[in-house]
Each structure stands twice: as structure tokens, then as C-alpha cells.
Amino acid sequence: MNVTTMLQLASRNTLRRPARTAFTAGMVMVSVALLLIAISLLGGIFGQILKDGIAGAGDVRIAEREFVQREETLPLYSNLGEVETLAKAVEQVEGVRAAEPRIMTGVTVTVGEEFGDLFARVIGANERYFVERSHLKDKLVAGGWFTGASGELVAGKWVVDQLHAKVGDELVLLGTTQDGSMSSLKGRLVGVVHGAGLEQAIMLPLERAQYLTDLPGAATELLVYGDDYQQAGVLAARLRTLPALQPRAVQAWNERDPWKAITGTVQGVMGLMIFIIGLLTALGIWNTMTMTVLERTSELGVLRAMGLSRPRLVVLVLLEAVAISVAGGAVGVALGAIPAWVLSTRGIHYGARIAADATIGISETMYGEFDATIVTRCFLLGVVMAVAGSLVPALRAASIQPVTAMRSGR
Amino acid sequence: MRYLTLLSLVVVSSLAFAEDALPSADELLGAMDKNLTFQSRRARMTMTVEGRRKRTYDLISYGRGQDDSAMEYLAPARDKGTRMLKLGGDLWLYLPGVDRVQKISGHLLRDGMMGSDLSYEDLMSSAELRRAYTARVVGSDTVDGVACWKIEMKSHDDTVSYPRRVSWVTKDTLIPAKQELYALSGLLLKTWTMSDVKDFPGGRKFPMKMVVVDNVKKESSTTLEFKELEFGHPFEQEVFALRWLERH
Amino acid sequence: MSICELKNVCRTYGSGAGKVEALKHVSLTIEPGEFTVLCGPSGSGKTTLLNQVGLLDVPDEGTLSVDGQLVGGLSSGELSKVRGQKIGFIFQSFNLIPVLTAVENVELALQLAGREGGERVAAEAVLEQVGLAGLGHRRPNELSGGQQQRVAIARALVKKPLLVIADEPTANLDSENGEAVLSTMQRLNREFGTTFVFSSHDAMVVAHARRVVTLRDGAIVSDERRAATS
The missing domain is CATH 2.50.20.10 (Lipoprotein localisation LolA/LolB/LppX)
Structure with a gap:
């Protein structure tokens, strides 16, 4: 039997029981539409969290191995020496747009005479990092940006609020050097920023952070930026071939926590969701096709008697299920496309408060992700569910003995 | 009883090793x-810490009795002018760079001073x-x-x-x-x-x-x-x- | 060369208490051009024997060969192929594919026989031969019982098979249609020499046959050859 005839037979068969076919197609339609909306939303939210997070953390991060092993304690003694030279060498590598040194360390902050016990995180980096990567100038809510005068610092809004400080106040920071000695620094607050990951931070020019931590010419991390964060793995592999980086840890963003864990979680959630929706739909199709095969036992027997091979019979049954899912999936995609499109253009507004409180970067408005790839994937998922669900009934059909064509007649 | 034990110990050890009495x-x-221990002491010392890096500090110290002590760093330049004062169970640290005094209390007194192996208590008490x-x-x-x-x-x-x-x-x-x-x-x-x-x-x-x-x-x-x-x-x-x- | 040869064939269904010996040491040879009927009461084994001849089933014991080829060692797929190419089927309940038109049903047989090209022409020609010219576009539910059975005959014959198996072909037809169907089959047997093997307990069918094989309790009790009566 040729393919045309099989398709013809399969599609005509779906119309034998219009109500049943409509119901089954309806199931496929609903699950495809749901998947489209859910994937679009999750993908969009996740993609945004990533982009915001990676903007500050770099597509690829270079650090000493020991630093990475003990990262929670931010061990200053494990640092990249002569970091500017290293940065220049890294910037020569193909695909690298910028390499930014960064120092992060914990301090206690005070406004006033004696040291208090407010804990904050100092981020020391070059101007270019703060402006072009973290977009801090856009996140100022009070005061202004560094003017280049000495002794300036910019702080996160939470820190400023906790200290009851205001622009122009002198802040005193107490931290430690890489040897564990106590170290101190004072600075004039010139600007206040607001946004995820910044609230509990104090921004300093790199040299000042180097002084505070006694890391002359060094930094704890070198953050590398390429053109496309999705290609970070490729960039990291290329960087690892650089001799200067051989003894060091070179990690793409998705090899580091929290994104590694988040990616894993999001993929897990998406996978689970797809699995559950897919399973339910496949079960529905299983049921439909089982009934269909049972009803047509003698007809299938006749086809076998007439010379239809088992594999072809399996394909015939699968095709029928695919025909239903193509119809249902097409409508499902159309249905789901509307809310998905709205989500991608208008987004969901969370509000500033939640955005600031979140430990991971969340913007105030989250947008869905909607493109041809997602639509195609959801549609194909519908087809896959059909095949999966109809596999057992199809195999059962194939095991029908041709004699049944004779017997059922009586 | 104690004397007797001591005597036998002495006898035994002198038999075995011909040692002095304990x-x-x-x-x-x-x-x-x-x-x-002392009533008063004035000292000038160098403290060399050999850890991941080697650092040498130059200090002047004043001690009074068992519990009071004052110290000042003379070198290196980064730490010059840093002063510590211990009076009884209280310790204060003065940081010249920010012109502020930090009180150190409780278990922090047992932390290594300046990242060294000596704690504030080790250095500044003499009980x-x-x-x-x-x-x-x-x-x-x-x-x-x-x-x-x-x-x-x-x-x-x-x-x-x-x-x-x-x-x-x-x-x-x-x-x-x-x-x-x-x-x-x-x-x-x-x-x-x-x-x-x-x-x-x-x-x-x-x-x-x-x-x-x-x-x-x-x-x-x-x-x-x-x-x-x-x-x-x-x-x-x-x-x-x-x-x-x-x-x- | 005989069309089909059975030697000492046994076929048993079920097990334990429900065990049924449907065929007991049956031997039979079908020669080309025969118009043979298998008859006997219900449970005599005639359908079972027909299934063997039609390669719808294989024996438990004994040998079976079709067109000189032993079928004992053939896989299910190979049997399918042989059936598709060499054997035509006519069922009691017609068993036409309801979603296909008459001509499409006939074409299907050609496709399953592995013959591509010219199916439409051949199908229409055979439909004409069975007296259904011009009705090819109708679906089975738009045809009478007699007409459906004739489509079934066309379907069985379009691939010019060695052998046509018919299981109670007239059972669901009234006597007029039954007569018509039977004469069509006789005519085709005479004109093209196609071998027909039926199972039936319709006296009219038996009367038209040139060879009558009677079965009882799974064994052949008589095998009569005679001249055609009409």
C-alpha cells in the first residue's frame, strides 16, 4: 500500500466517528495551547532572569580554582595577580568583547562615630563594568554617578535606608585584607542605586577595593563578555586553551551556581509539566485508538488477509492518531498563540517591591517568549503525544490474526 | 601522702636515672x-607573620599588670598609626585611615590579630x-x-x-x-x-x-x-x- | 502442478478442558481450475480447512504447500506477501472498507499485491465484468448486499490470483442475489480458469460445484467430483 492511500485511509477513518475524533482532537488542542502559553511564559521569565543575572556576572568567569571551591567565603587570598595584563590577554581571544576585573568582599558599614554592625558587600570594579554591564547609571534613584573625585562611593538603596543615610554622608567601611587583617575605608556617598543584586552592595572603583583588601594590581574574578550569552560554552572552551588560564577555573555562566541550579530547576519544571500534560493527552489518545482498533478488528483482519504487512498496519493506525493530533494541534497552536503573543509584548507586571526584594534578578515586568521555534515545538509535541499514545493500540492491531476476518462474520 | 609519693618517685628515678628531685x-x-609577668613593661618588637604571604610589622607596646595593655603599629605604612587599648576585659581598636574607634569584645579577642597566629589576648594579657x-x-x-x-x-x-x-x-x-x-x-x-x-x-x-x-x-x-x-x-x-x- | 496441497494436516484450538481438534489428519489436493465446495455441519472444520487453504492459518502438524511452495517455514510477513499476490478472498459479510469507494476498494487489492500503476483502469475493468460499471464511485453503504458482494468478488479477482477463497459467499444474500453472485463466479472460473474454493451449506452453492468435499468432526468423509450442472 502506498503512502498516499495510507494517508487517505487514515484521514477518512478519523471521520467515521466524528464526536470521538472531535473530543480527542479537542484534548490535543487544549494541551498544545496550554503548553504553548506555559513554555512561552516560563521561557520568557527565565530568559530574562538569566540575561539580567549574566549581565552582572559575565558570560564566562575566570578565577583561581581555590576561589571557586571556597566561593561562599569569598577567599581574598585566592586571587588573580596582575589582572590588567591578564584582562588584555583575554581580550585578544576571538569572540571576547570585554574582560572586567572584579573584587567582592564583605564589610560592615557605618555612618557616624563608631562602627556599627550593618553587613554589606563591596563590589570593586572599573567604571566600564558598572556602566556598561550592570547599567548602574540607569538604576540611580538618588544622587548621581561617580565624578572621578577621590573617596566616592555608590550604595544600594537597602543599605542606605538601613543606615538612615543620605547622599553626601560619609560612610565608613570595615573589612579585612587578604591576610585577614582588619582594614578600613571611608567614602562619601554620591549615588544610591536600586535593583536586584545591588541593594545590599556598595560600589567602589577597583583601586579603592584593591586598597581595602590589600590586593595590589589583583582581583578575585575576571568577568568575560562575548556577543551572545547563549554561546558562552563555546567561548569558555576557547578561553581554556589560553596558556595563562590553564591552571585557573574558566566557567561559563551555566556552569556556575546559581544559574546552573536555576537552569536545572527550570528545565526540570518544564520537563515535568510537558511530561504530565503529554502523558494525559497520550492516555486519551490511547483510549480512543484502543476503542477504534477493537471496533475494526475484522476490517483490520481483512487488510491483513489481503496482504497488508504488520509494520504497515502499525503505521496505518499511527497515522490516524497523527491526523487527529495535527488537526487538534493546529487549532491549539492558534488558540495558544494569542495569549502567548500578548505575554511577549505586554508582559506581566510584578511591581517594584517584589523586584527589589528578590534575591535573583527579576525585573518589574516579565515578558513571555514567543517565536516560531516555540510554536513549532509545541505543535510537534502534539504529534509526539499522538504517536506515543497510539503505539500500544497500533501494536495490538498488528497482532490481529487474519483469520479474525473470517470469524467475525458469524 | 604527697610527700611519700614524691619520695618514692625520687628513689625510683634516682635508682634508674640518677636524676635531680622533681x-x-x-x-x-x-x-x-x-x-x-610584670607591673609595667615597655617594649619595641617586630612581628613576622608567615602565612600565604610573609608580612612584617613593627610595634611598640606598653603593659601594666596582668590585664592592661596598649599597642601601636609603627610599620608598615598601611597599618602605621593603628592603636589598640586593652583595659581589663575590654579592647578598643583605633583605625587611623578612617579616624574611628572599634570596640572588640567577647570571642573576637581570641581571633588572630592582623591575621596572625597570636590573638589579642595572647599578646596583650600576661596572666x-x-x-x-x-x-x-x-x-x-x-x-x-x-x-x-x-x-x-x-x-x-x-x-x-x-x-x-x-x-x-x-x-x-x-x-x-x-x-x-x-x-x-x-x-x-x-x-x-x-x-x-x-x-x-x-x-x-x-x-x-x-x-x-x-x-x-x-x-x-x-x-x-x-x-x-x-x-x-x-x-x-x-x-x-x-x-x-x-x-x- | 496443484494449486494447493495438504498432507496429514492437524489443527487444534484451545487447551486443557476446552481443547478442540478442528482438523484431524486431513489430506487434500486442489487442482487448477477447480470449482470446489467444502461442506458439512457447524463445527465440522470446513472454515478451519478453508483458512488453511487460504494461508490465513498454518497447521499444527502436517504439511501445506501452495503453488508448489511449502509454507511451513514462512514468517508472518512472507505469508502476507503470498496471500497478497496469489490469493483472493470473498467473505460472508463482504468486509469492504467502508471509507473507500467501490473502485478504491478494488484498487486496494492491487496495491497490496504490490502492483503499482494502472490500478484505476484495471479496477474499473473488473467492476464492469461483475456487472457494476458506473457504480465505482459509491461507498459500500450506498450499495445493496448483492452489489457489495460483487465488489468483493471484483476485489478478489482484480489481481488475477491463483486461488479465490470464499467463506459462505451467499449467506447474507437473498436467493436472487445469491444466484447472480454464484453465476458470476462460475463465469469467471470458466473464462479465466481461476480456481475457486468455497465453504458453504447452501444447497444451491453445492449444486453448482464440480467438486464437493464433505467434512465431519474435523475429517473428510467424502470427496465427490462431478460434471457442472449449469
């Missing part, structure tokens, strides 16, 4: 205290051992070829930094050439050696060099070397006051 623990501790510990002379031993009495000490005061100590006291100078300092759990916290003993007026002997190893922190040792040392020198009351800390 001194009483109380006597030993008293002699150590006489050497190491009498006899008051805090009950001791037992265990026997004789040698440290680097020098004959010592080995003495075990247990504190009856739980607030002490080192509830248990084992000291090797040199027989002729009565200075603890080596001390092992333990926590209540039995964990060895620090090893403290003293050497280069010099004579001082009044029969005092004092070591000009001390090396402390923090056994919990790895690969690190701190060496203290006294460049100038004076005992019994009267000072202005002012040193032991907060005014001194903040003076410019």
Missing part, C-alpha cells in the same frame, strides 16, 4: 610567673599561671637539646583561653621553652616556643624571641622578636586611657 608544680609556676591553673610536674624531657621539666596544667577557671596546657620549662632559666595550648575538648590549639633568654634587673629572665604556631589554621606561624625591652619603667597614666587611642 620540683613542686607550685614552685615552678611561681618561678615562671616571676619571669614572665599569672599560678592563679588560674592547677599543675602537675610530670617529669624531665629535652627540647632542642635543652633539659626541661615537663609540667601539665589544668585550669579551674573555664573562661581561660587555654583550659589545658603542657609546658616544657627549661631547668636553668625557668622559662617555658615550649608550650602546647589545648582546648577543653583536648584539641591542640597552639604551640608556643620561647628562646633567646636575656637577663634583666632583679633576677628576671625573659625570652627575646617567641614563635607561635596556630595548629588549627594551617601553614602559618608568627614570630615575635623584642628589639627593646624595659621593665618597671613608670609611664604617664595617659597611655591607658581612650584619649591616648584617639590622639593625633
